[in-house]
Amino acid sequence: MKKICVYGKGGIGKSTVVSNVAAALAESGQKVMVIGCDPKGDSTRNIVGKKIPTVLDVLRRKGEDIQLEDIVFKGFQGIYCVESGGPEPGIGCAGRGIIKAIEILDKLKVFETLELDVLIYDILGDVVCGGFAMPLQRHLADEVYIVTTCDPMALYAANNICKGIKRYAYRGNTTLGGIIYNGRSVVDNISIVSEFASRLNTEVVGYIPMSEIIVKSEIRKKSVIEYAPDHPIANTFRELAKKILNNSKRVIPNPLSEEELDEMWERI
Amino acid sequence: MKKICVYGKGGIGKSTVVSNVAAALAESGQKVMVIGCDPKGDSTRNIVGKKIPTVLDVLRRKGEDIQLEDIVFKGFQGIYCVESGGPEPGIGCAGRGIIKAIEILDKLKVFETLELDVLIYDILGDVVCGGFAMPLQRHLADEVYIVTTCDPMALYAANNICKGIKRYAYRGNTTLGGIIYNGRSVVDNISIVSEFASRLNTEVVGYIPMSEIIVKSEIRKKSVIEYAPDHPIANTFRELAKKILNNSKRVIPNPLSEEELDEMWERI
Ligand SMILES: Nc1ncnc2c1ncn2[C@@H]1O[C@H](COP(=O)(O)OP(=O)(O)O)[C@@H](O)[C@H]1O
Ligand SMILES: Nc1ncnc2c1ncn2[C@@H]1O[C@H](COP(=O)(O)OP(=O)(O)O)[C@@H](O)[C@H]1O
Ligand code: SF4
Numbered sequence: 217m218k219k220i221c222v223y224g225k226g227g228i229g230k231s232t233v234v235s236n237v238a239a240a241l242a243e244s245g246q247k248v249m250v251i252g253c254d255p256k257g258d259s260t261r262n263i264v265g266k267k268i269p270t271v272l273d274v275l276r277r278k279g280e281d282i283q284l285e286d287i288v289f290k291g292f293q294g295i296y297c298v299e300s301g302g303p304e305p306g307i308g309c310a311g312r313g314i315i316k317a318i319e320i321l322d323k324l325k326v327f328e329t330l331e332l333d334v335l336i337y338d339i340l341g342d343v344v345c346g347g348f349a350m351p352l353q354r355h356l357a358d359e360v361y362i363v364t365t366c367d368p369m370a371l372y373a374a375n376n377i378c379k380g381i382k383r384y385a386y387r388g389n390t391t392l393g394g395i396i397y398n399g400r401s402v403v404d405n406i407s408i409v410s411e412f413a414s415r416l417n418t419e420v421v422g423y424i425p426m427s428e429i430i431v432k433s434e435i436r437k438k439s440v441i442e443y444a445p446d447h448p449i450a451n452t453f454r455e456l457a458k459k460i461l462n463n464s465k466r467v468i469p470n471p472l473s474e475e476e477l478d479e480m481w482e483r484i
Numbered sequence: 485m486k487k488i489c490v491y492g493k494g495g496i497g498k499s500t501v502v503s504n505v506a507a508a509l510a511e512s513g514q515k516v517m518v519i520g521c522d523p524k525g526d527s528t529r530n531i532v533g534k535k536i537p538t539v540l541d542v543l544r545r546k547g548e549d550i551q552l553e554d555i556v557f558k559g560f561q562g563i564y565c566v567e568s569g570g571p572e573p574g575i576g577c578a579g580r581g582i583i584k585a586i587e588i589l590d591k592l593k594v595f596e597t598l599e600l601d602v603l604i605y606d607i608l609g610d611v612v613c614g615g616f617a618m619p620l621q622r623h624l625a626d627e628v629y630i631v632t633t634c635d636p637m638a639l640y641a642a643n644n645i646c647k648g649i650k651r652y653a654y655r656g657n658t659t660l661g662g663i664i665y666n667g668r669s670v671v672d673n674i675s676i677v678s679e680f681a682s683r684l685n686t687e688v689v690g691y692i693p694m695s696e697i698i699v700k701s702e703i704r705k706k707s708v709i710e711y712a713p714d715h716p717i718a719n720t721f722r723e724l725a726k727k728i729l730n731n732s733k734r735v736i737p738n739p740l741s742e743e744e745l746d747e748m749w750e751r752i
C-alpha cells in the first residue's frame with residue numbers, strides 16, 4: 217500500500233489536488249482511501265458529493281460503539297472517504313485529533329479489511345507544531361507532497377513543513393516526494409517555485425493552472441475528473457496521479473534559512 | 485491599561501494593522517507595547533526596523549538568567565516591542581509558547597515597570613485550537629479585533645476565532661471589539677464583511693484599502709505612519725487607532741453556522 221500525505225497552507229488547493237488525484241487513481245483501477253485531516257472536515261466533499269460526519273463528531277456521539285460504517289463512506293469510483301474532524305474551536309489540540317481518529321481506524325481494522333492500494337492524508341500545514349506534525353512523527357505515510365503557490369506565506373509554510381519532515385525523517389523515513397505548484401494566486405511565477413524546489417533538493421512534480429473548471433466542478437461538489445472528464449485539466453490531474461504513483465525519488469529536504477526565503481521573496 | 489488582541493488568518497494584514505495602529509497611538513502620546521505572538525516573529529519588524537530576538541529563542545540560550553533588556557526593544561516613537569516566537573517546526577505547542585513568553589514577562593515585572601497605556605497582542609488565527617486560544621482562555625486582554633478580507637478562508641477563520649471568544653467569555657470577559665476589513669484580496673466586497681460583522685452582533689470598525697504605500701513602507705521596514713506620515717492611508721490608521729482607543733462597544737459574538745457561512749460564500 218502506498219501511503220502519502222499532502223500538506224500545505226489553508227486554502228492553497230490541497231483538497232482540490234487530493235480529490236482529483238484520488239479520482240484519477242480510482243478511475244485507473246486503484247483501490248484508494250482519502251483521510252481528511254483538516255479540522256474544516258471538507259477534504260472529501262467533492263468525492264462523496266456532500267460533507268460526511270467526522271470521526272471525532274461520531275466519537276463524541278457514539279463513544280466506544282463506533283462502527284466502520286459510521287465513519288467510512290464510499291464516493292466517486294468507490295473511493296473510501298474518512299474525515300478526522302477537529303476539536304471544537306478554542307479547546308484541545310487539532311493535531312491530537314488526527315491521531316485519535318487514526319487510532320479508531322486502526323481499532324476497527326479498517327486498513328486490513330479494505331485491502332487498499334493507495335492511502336492519501338490531506339493535512340493542514342499553516343502551523344507546523346507538534347500537533348499537525350504528528351502524522352510525520354508517527355510515520356503515517358512514506359512520502360509527503362506539498363502544495364504551494366508562489367506567495368511568500370505559502371512558501372514560508374512549505375519551508376516549515378520541510379523542517380518538520382527533516383526532524384522526523386530519521387524515525388521512520390517519511391520523506392519528501394515533491395512540490396505541487398498550484399498557479400491559483402494573483403502572482404503566477406513557476407520559476408520561483410522551481411528554484412524553491414531545487415534548493416530543497418526536490419522538484420515540482422505537478423503544475424495546476426488557475427482554472428475556471430475547478431471552481432465550477434467544486435460548486436457541483438464533484439472533482440474535475442467526475443464533472444468534466446474530457447477537459448484538459450482532468451488530464452493534468454491524471455498525469456500528476458501517475459507521476460505520484462510511480463515516483464521513487466524521495467528526499468530528506470534541505471529547508472531554506474529565513475535569509476534565503478527573504479531574498480527569494482524580494483524577487484517575486 | 486487597555487489590553488487588546490488582534491487575531492486573523494496568516495498573511496491577512498494583522499501586523500500591518502498592529503504596527504500602524506501602535507505608531508498612531510504612540511505619536512499621539514500613548515505609551516504602547518506590542519507583543520507579537522505569531523511563530524514567524526515578524527510582528528514588530530516595521531516598528532523596530534529589524535527582526536528582534538524572540539523570548540523563546542533567548543530562553544533557549546540564556547535560561548533563567550534572562551533579563552528585561554534581552555527581550556524588550558524600543559521602536560518608533562518609543563513603542564516597546566516583544567516577540568514571543570514559537571517552537572521549532574514539528575515539535576511543541578505553538579500556543580503554549582505564547583503563554584511561556586507571557587509568564588517570563590510577568591516574572592520580570594515588565595508590565596509594572598513600564599507603566600503602559602495600551603498593550604496589543606498580534607496573534608495567529610489560522611487554527612483556533614487550545615494552543616492559540618490560550619490568550620483568550622487566560623484573559624490576557626479585554627477586547628479582540630479580528631482582521632479579515634472577504635475570502636471564504638479568512639471569514640471561516642474569523643468565525644472560528646469568534647467561537648473561541650464565545651467559549652471563554654464567561655471566564656474573564658474577553659469580548660469582541662470589532663472587525664477590521666482589509667481590502668487586500670482579489671475580491672473587494674465590503675458589504676459581505678459588513679453583513680458578516682452584523683450577524684456576529686458587531687461592526688466593521690475600520691477599512692484599509694489595498695494600497696501600494698503599505699508595501700513600499702514595509703520594504704523599508706517602517707510603518708506607513710513613519711514612512712509617509714502625510715499619506716491618506718496614514719490618516720486611515722490614525723482614525724482606526726482613535727476608534728479602538730475610544731471603543732466601549734464590546735460584545736460576546738454570535739458565530740455563524742457552517743450553513744450560514746456556505747450561503748454567504750455563494751454570494752461572493
Ligand atoms: N488551480 C485552481 N484554479 C482555480 N481555483 C482553484 C484552484 N485550486 C484551488 N482552487 C480553489 O481554491 C479554493 C481552495 O481550494 P482547496 O482545495 O479547498 O484548498 P485547501 O484544501 O488547501 O484548503 C477552492 O475554492 C478551490 O476551488
Ligand atoms: N491593505 C493592504 N494593501 C497592500 N498590501 C497589504 C495590505 N495589507 C497587508 N498587505 C501586505 O500583505 C502582507 C501580509 O501582511 P501582514 O500584516 O504581514 O499579515 P499578517 O501579520 O496577518 O501575517 C504584507 O506583505 C503586507 O505588506
Ligand atoms: S500542538 Fe499545535 S494544534 Fe495542538 S494545541 Fe498546540 S498549537 Fe494547537
Ligand SMILES: [Mg+2]
Nearest residue numbers: 230231254259
Ligand atoms: Mg481542504
Ligand SMILES: [Mg+2]
Nearest residue numbers: 498499522527
Ligand atoms: Mg504578522
